[in-house]
């Protein structure tokens with residue numbers, strides 16, 4: 001049996017902070033797992049180093065499910081983003097090791113390919129509708145078949161999803177949270193105009209997505225969904241905060257616009273009512289924050305019973321290790337919907353050499369044994385961690401709001 005003899009938490013910041021767990025077996029085989037939780041990285045690093053790694057040494061690396069159950073039930077304080085991100089990192093690294101020892105890419109261990117490649121969506125954004133459409137046209141020419149549209153809101157200095165840099169989006173922008181101001185009615189006016197312009201410019205053979213990012217009440221989301229129906233959105237994401245899963249019933253009563261939710265979910269329990277009551281159409285949970293490949297498979301299998309498809313989160317604050325693991329999962333899962341893709345910077349790609357590739361809006365994890373990704377520890381050493389917080393949002397009267 002491949003015995004775990006070491007596990008190291010590697011914190012590096014090639015343009016943004018990443019936390020990676022590297023597990024080593026007695027035969028020298030290693031595996032990696034993403035443990036990055038944007039804005040709370042050190043909490044997961046400590047959870048792993050202080051409370052998980054000591055429990056791993058000496059265990060059989062093949063016993064992925066037993067280790068998962070040991071860390072989940074053994075925590076006593078179950079679930080939550082920090083715990084489930086730590087468990088995810090261990091789980092992902094063990095799948096990487098199992099693939100390497102079997103000489104197979106992880107998707108083959110998950111039941112083999114269910115499709116030739118993974119359809120991804122990219123992000124077109126701009127301070128104005130024209131800028132956003134120009135970016136979307138560029139992506140359409142590159143062959144992307146699904147494009148997320150996010151544009152600035154007139155009268156607001158900044159808004160979610162509109163990046164300072166045209167190509168690289170990084171929301172964690174300061175050593176203390178920056179504050180942005182929000183105005184719902186201005187937002188509700190501009191998004192239908194954006195989609196109308198997008199359909200006129202891009203036509204109908206491209207999927208158009210939008211991320212509301214938790215900033216509407218259920219009835220406001222119903223209003224926006226109804227306004228966007230003529231433009232056939234592929235999905236409206238995070239339409240309203242999802243702690244109250246029942247809130248989505250109200251949205252469903254008003255619009256047939258497909259709904260996606262779940263990038264901040266960390267276990268099946270966050271999505272159970274949404275899925276079994278068919279209140280959503282896509283589940284956004286992903287490998288790094290929802291307990292790894294092992295738990296994400298459970299969520300997807302449950303979702304499949306209710307015709308809910310996957311739509312894994314894939315922002316730049318999820319490392320190439322998570323992207324690689326997600327692509328192996330995506331290639332195999334029967335009820336695959338779509339995969340988010342935000343390019344990483346060249347310095348990030350250099351720290352995390354990977355086999356996955358992108359061509360014409362489709363990705364493939366590659367056929368290297370395991371996950372086909374690693375961390376270059378020498379390069380990683382050159383990027384010092386620095387605190388970075390996600391922004392906060394206030395209404396114009398100063399009321400704290402969702403960002």
Ligand code: CS2
Pocket residue numbers: 038171211213237263313314315316317340390
């Ligand atoms: C966004 C993310 O990609 C998305 O759909 O919601 O960019 C999210 O804002 C970041 O991952 C937060 O760290």
Ligand code: MG
Pocket residue numbers: 211213237238263
């Ligand atoms: Mg989102």
